[in-house]
Structure formats: C-alpha cells, structure tokens
Amino acid sequence: MPINLLDYDLPGLTSYFAELGEKPFRAKQVLRWIHHFGISDFEQMSDLAKSLRDKLTQIATVTPPQMMAEQASSDGTRKWLLDAGSMNGVETVFIPDDTRGTLCVSSQVGCALECTFCSTGRQGFNRNLSVAEIIGQLWWANRALGRDPKGDRIITNVVMMGMGEPLANYANVVTALNLMLDDNAYGLSRRRVTVSTSGLVPAMDRLREDCPVALAVSLHAPNDTLRDEIVPINRKYPLDELMAACQRYLEKAPRDFVTFEYVMLDGINDQPEHARQLLALVRDVPCKFNLIPFNPFPNSGYRCSRPETIRRFRDTLMQAGHVVTVRKTRGEDIDAACGQLAGQVQDKTKRTLRHIEVI
Ligand code: SAH
Ligand code: SF4
Numbered sequence: 001m002p003i004n005l006l007d008y009d010l011p012g013l014t015s016y017f018a019e020l021g022e023k024p025f026r027a028k029q030v031l032r033w034i035h036h037f038g039i040s041d042f043e044q045m046s047d048l049a050k051s052l053r054d055k056l057t058q059i060a061t062v063t064p065p066q067m068m069a070e071q072a073s074s075d076g077t078r079k080w081l082l083d084a085g086s087m088n089g090v091e092t093v094f095i096p097d098d099t100r101g102t103l104c105v106s107s108q109v110g111c112a113l114e115c116t117f118c119s120t121g122r123q124g125f126n127r128n129l130s131v132a133e134i135i136g137q138l139w140w141a142n143r144a145l146g147r148d149p150k151g152d153r154i155i156t157n158v159v160m161m162g163m164g165e166p167l168a169n170y171a172n173v174v175t176a177l178n179l180m181l182d183d184n185a186y187g188l189s190r191r192r193v194t195v196s197t198s199g200l201v202p203a204m205d206r207l208r209e210d211c212p213v214a215l216a217v218s219l220h221a222p223n224d225t226l227r228d229e230i231v232p233i234n235r236k237y238p239l240d241e242l243m244a245a246c247q248r249y250l251e252k253a254p255r256d257f258v259t260f261e262y263v264m265l266d267g268i269n270d271q272p273e274h275a276r277q278l279l280a281l282v283r284d285v286p287c288k289f290n291l292i293p294f295n296p297f298p299n300s301g302y303r304c305s306r307p308e309t310i311r312r313f314r315d316t317l318m319q320a321g322h323v324v325t326v327r328k329t330r331g332e333d334i335d336a337a338c339g340q341l342a343g344q345v346q347d348k349t350k351r352t353l354r355h356i357e358v359i
Contacts, residue, residue, distance in 0.1 A: 002059055002060050002061045003016070003059060003060045003061070004060070004061055004062070004063045004132050005030065005034060005056075005060050005061070005062050006034065006062055006063060006064060006131065006132035006135060006136055006139065007130060007131045007132045007175075008131070008175075009131075009175045009176075009178035009179050009182065009185075010027060010028065010031055010178070010179075010182055010184060010185075011178075012175065013027040013030065013031060014027040017030075020055065022052065026048070026052065028184050029045070029047060029048060030045065030048070030056075031179075031182065031184040031185055032184045032185075033045045034062050034139075034185075035135075035139065035179060035182075035184070035185035035186060036184065036185065036186075038139060038142060038143045039062075040061075040062035040063070040064070041062075042056040042057045042060075042062075043057070063132065064132065064136035064139050064140055065082040065083055065084065065090075065132070065133045065136045065137075065140075066082065066083040067080060067081075067082060067083075067140060068081045068082060068083045068089055069081040070144070071334040072334070073330070073331040073332070073333050073334045074333060075330055075331065076095075076096045077093060077094065077095050077096070077330045077331030077334065078093070078094045078141075078144075078145075078331075079091055079092070079093045079094075079331060079334050079335075080092045080093075080137070080140060080141065080144070082133070082136065082137065082140070084109050084126075084127075084129065084133060086126075086346060087344060087346055088109045088126055088127075088344055088345055088346055089344040090106040090109055090129065090133070090137075090162070090163055091106060091162060091163060092104065092105055092106060092137040092140070092141060092162060093162065093331060094141055094145065094154075094155070095330050095331070096154075100156045100157050101145070101153075101154045101155045101156050101157070102155070102156070102157040102158070102159055103137070103138060103141050103155045103157070103158050103159070104159050104161050104162050105134060105137045105138065105158055105159070105160055105161075105162050105176075106129065106134075106137065106162030106163035106164055107128070107129055107134060107160055107162065107163070107164040107165065107166040107168075107169045107172075107173050108125065108126075108127070108128050108129055108163060108164025108165065108166075108168065108169050109125075109126035109127050109128075109129065109163070109164070109345055110123045110124050110125040110126045110127075110163065110164065110345035110347065110348075110349075111123075111125055111163065111164045111165050111168075112124070112125035112165075112168065112349065113165050113168070113198055113231075113232065113233050114232050115198060115218075115220075115230060115231050115232070116229070116230045116232075116301075116302075117220075117230060117263055117265060117294060117300065117302050119297040119300070120163045120164065120345075122297075122300075123345040123347060124345060124347030124348065124349040125345075125347070125348060125349050126345050126346055126347065126348045127348065128164075128168075128169040128172060129164070129169065129172065130172060131172045131175045131176050131179075134172060134173065134176040135176045135179050135180070135185075137162075138155065138158065138179075138180065138186060141155060142154075142155055142186075153186075155186075156188075156192060157188070157192045157193070157194070158180055158186075158188060158192070158193045158194070159193075159194045159196060159216070160173065160193075160194065160195045160196055161194070161196045161216070163345075165197065165198055165200065166195050166196065166197060167195065167197045167200040167203035167204065167207065168200060168203075170203050170206065170207075173195070174207070174210050174211050177193060177195070177211045177213060178211060180193050181193065181211075181213075189254070190212065190213045190214065190254035191214055191254045191255055192214075193213040193214060194213060194214040194215070194216050194259070195207065195213055195214070195215060195216070196216040196217075196218060196261065197215070197216070197217060197218065198217075198218045198231055198233050199217060199218065199231070199233055199234065199237050199242045199245075200233065200237065201237040201241050201242060201245045204245045204246075204248075204249055205245060205248060205249075207249075208248060208249045208251070208252045208253070209252070212249070212252040212253050212254060213253075213254065214253065214254060214255050214259070215246070215249055215253055215255075215258050215259070216258070216259040216260075216261055216290070217242065217246060217258055217259070217260055217261065218231065218261045218263075219260045219261060219262050219278075220261070220262055220263050220265075220269060221234075221269050221274075222269070222274050222275075222277035222278040222280075222281050223239070223277055223281075224238050224239050226268070226269060226274075227239060230265075230268070230269070239281060243281065243282070243284070243285055246258045246285045246287075247284065247285055250285075250286060256286055257286045257287050257288050258285060258286070258287045258288075259287065259288050259289075259290050260282065260287050260288070260289050260290070261290050261292055262278070262289060262290070262291050262292065263292045263293075263294050264291055264292065264293050264294055264304060264305035264309070264310050264313070265294050265302050265303070265304070265305065266294070266302070266303040266304060266305045266306065266309070267303075267305075268302065270305040270309050270310070270313055272312065272313075272316065274313075275312075275313050275316035275317060276316070278317070279316070279317065279320050279322075287322070288322065288323040288324070288325070289314075289317055289322055289323070289324040289325070290324075290325050290326075290327055291310060291313065291314055291324060291325070291326045291327065292327045293305070293310065293326070293327065293329060295329065310326060314326055
C-alpha cells in the first residue's frame, strides 16, 4: 500500500523523509504543495528534484476522501458529504458570515457518547476518522471555495463541531490540528481553531499541553442529575471535575475564556432555575455562553425552547455580566444545522438493535 501523505503533519513527514534520506526542508516544501496549494500530483511539485518526484510517485500518494455529494443553501452555507468507506459518509459544513468563513469539521463516523438530543449520537459509533479524512475536509473545502479577490483564503476559522467527539479520536485530531496551525499548511491562528467537547476531562488536560486551541464545552445542563441524563459522559466526568478542567485549560488557552454551549430544549433545561444554577456553576470559570436552539430530527423526542424562553434565559445570563450569543440556525434547507449532521453511519455498536431488544 502506498503511504498517504495527507496523514502526516510536519514532524511526521520530516521523519518519514529522513527514512528516505531526504532533508527536513523537503518535508516543508511537500507540505506546502499539498495543503497550501491543494496539489496532489507529485509531478506538479516543480521545486522538488525529479528523482524525489519519481520516488514519491512510486511509494506515496496524496489521497483525500472521495467527495460523494455537495449541497448549497440559499444563505451561503455549503455542505459536503465525504465517503468514509463501507457505506459510511461524513459531513463537513461551511458557514460564511460578514467577517468570517467557518468550516465545521467532523472527527468520527458516528459517536459513542449517546447525548440524547444529538442525531449523530443516536446513530451509534462506527469508527474514528483518519488524519487524512479529517484534514481532507479542509483540503476539499479550500479547493472548492478558492480564494477571495485579495488572494486570501475564504476559510478563516475551523470548529471541530461536526460529527463525533474530537477528543475521543485524540491522536488523529491533534495531528490534524497541527496541520491547521502550521504555516506550511493552513496557517490558522490557535484562536481561530476551536475544539468542541462534551467533556472528556483527561483528554482536555492532554490537549492543553499538546495543542492548546480555543475550547468549547458542551454543557447543556446546570446540574449533575440532568446532565447525567442528557450528556451521559457526565456520569464519568461530573460537573465539578469538568469545571476544574476548564480552569486548568485556561492557563494555556489562546483565549481567556471557555465557550459553554447550551442546547435549548423545551421544558427540559430552559427554566429560570436552570439559568440560576448555571450562573452558580460557572462562577469561577471565565466564560461565554452560546445558546443553541435545538435542531429537531425525526423521532428526537425533544422540541426547541420557545423564542421568549430563550430570550429570558439569555437575559438572566447577561444581567449577571456574561457575554451570551444565541446561535443562528444556518443551512436549514440542507439539514446542515448543528446536530443535524447525520451522514450515513453503519452502527458498529448495534445501538439501534440494542435499544429494540430492550424495548
Ligand atoms: N462532540 C462534540 C462536538 C460535536 S457536536 C460536542 O458534543 O461538543 C457540536 C455541538 O452541537 C455540541 O454542542 C452539541 O451538543 C450540539 N448539538 C448536538 N445535537 C444538537 C441538536 N440536535 N441541536 C442543537 N445542537 C446540537
Ligand atoms: Fe457525540 Fe457531541 Fe453528539 Fe454528544 S453531542 S453524541 S458527544 S457528537
């Protein structure tokens, strides 16, 4: 099998090239061709010696995941479905606004963490995405979107908020993050790359040391009883441990706050007492809140909170001095909204079956 160079960040490619007897600067050149210029054909890498181009053509490839489908929303949002093999598909979404172009990247096929309001979680877990499949989403999207008239890239921010729990695919996600940050590849600043996690505490501590990018934490509930139910990983890493991990993370984070995501579920977590509990919970953690109107999917069993309930909830947090945004739903006409990224997942955990057996 030829080696897929999309699987390597700079340290990885440098040591691979060392095995081939090539100098470190060659790895930088190749990385630039692949990621900066979006080139996959070694013959086009014109500043490499002919002998190296020939060698690479024989033993290596640059193979991104196959693109299966593309959709564009009337609001400028775009969605790509990439082939993850064995009848699986993963989704990537591009969301433009006035000042930014944000790419929402997936990290796994399905997700094992079973958050009850999440359509990815409902599908069960199939497998981790490889580095090539994660960074391949950015590679494809950059090629598809091109550059603006000034020659700048259209994608200015990346959020790991697509399918899957990024910190449950730790090594591959960190290698992909390294590429996002590397000037020879995508050159994004740490502040413009965000990992969203449902709260895998040990992996948050590792990320702080290995690759501290901006952090979003999917909170969704202000007390352990409710969070145990709707974000089951809370039973393993309860809220006091999660808050402490957020504080530790901030010692190294590129931003001086954590973003707490909070999905607004009608009658479940949106009452005035929940807002008050939330304020007490985050007392010692510098943070911003991002309230996400629940995006429905078939048989979810949940409804989105009413607009006035969301407003009241937001006002309570704001009056206590917090910055609060309410996420606009984008790409609704192409099912590209948060938590709707379903792709296609062949459930290896046979969760659906398990549930049927229980019933
Ligand atoms: N696994 C990671 C990142 C992917 S989900 C995490 O949980 O943080 C990105 C965000 O979308 C998370 O905050 C997640 O809780 C939220 N989300 C999931 N399903 C949703 C839905 N149906 N409506 C709105 N937000 C949802
Ligand atoms: Fe997994 Fe995140 Fe969905 Fe929870 S919300 S099931 S962690 S993808």
